[in-house]
Amino acid sequence: MSEAAETVPLARLFAMAYGHLIDGLHARLAEQGWHDVRPAFGFILLAVRSGPITATEIAALMGTTKQAASKLVTAMDEAGYVQHTVHPGDSRAKLVGLTRRGQRLLAAVDQIYRDLEAEWAKTLGATRIEHLRADLTTVLRATHQGQLPPVRPTP
Numbered sequence: 622m623s624e625a626a627e628t629v630p631l632a633r634l635f636a637m638a639y640g641h642l643i644d645g646l647h648a649r650l651a652e653q654g655w656h657d658v659r660p661a662f663g664f665i666l667l668a669v670r671s672g673p674i675t676a677t678e679i680a681a682l683m684g685t686t687k688q689a690a691s692k693l694v695t696a697m698d699e700a701g702y703v704q705h706t707v708h709p710g711d712s713r714a715k716l717v718g719l720t721r722r723g724q725r726l727l728a729a730v731d732q733i734y735r736d737l738e739a740e741w742a743k744t745l746g747a748t749r750i751e752h753l754r755a756d757l758t759t760v761l762r763a764t765h766q767g768q769l770p771p772v773r774p775t776p
Contacts, residue, residue: 642734642737643660645733645737646730646733646734646737647660649733649736650726650729650730650733653729655726655729657700658726659696661693661774662693662697662702663730663772664682664683664772664773664774665679665683665690665693665694665697665703665717666697666702666703666719666723666726666727666730667771667772668682668683668771669703669717669718669719669723670719670727672718673706673716673717673718674716674717675708675714675715675716675717676690676691676694676715676717677714679694679717682771682773683773683774684773684774685774694717697723698717700722701720701722701723702719702720702722702723702726703717703718703719703720703723704717704718704719704720705717706718738750
């Protein structure tokens with residue numbers, strides 16, 4: 622049976638759609654001059670978007686080791702997207718927070734995602750895009766105690 626004749630599993634379609642969106646994001650970021658952005662940076666940027674957190678918390682959110690998370694954070698620090706500060710409650714711990722450059726990058730990412738969604742809306746219609754967003758949100762909240770889960774890399 623050909624793939625066209627079979628029902629393609631949602632997981633496979635989501636993986637393809639995710640790849641399409643991430644590839645589009647990084648191509649457009651490069652067009653705008655963001656040449657040093659690696660796909661893994663997005664997970665940390667999202668983790669610290671709401672405020673500074675520790676490397677240990679980043680590692681837990683990413684489902685990785687503290688060493689792996691620290692290595693990525695160091696690369697992002699060197700690129701100017703995040704910065705380390707001393708934790709006010711524990712001088713041995715450091716907090717990782719966004720820099721202005723990191724905030725500008727997140728703003729660019731948000732705009733590119735809006736543009737990519739608008740392109741999908743030209744194909745499907747804006748109403749169907751909003752229904753898709755609502756349906757995905759409903760399923761994710763129903764399976765995560767009413768909250769949206771963190772965005773993390775695939776293990």
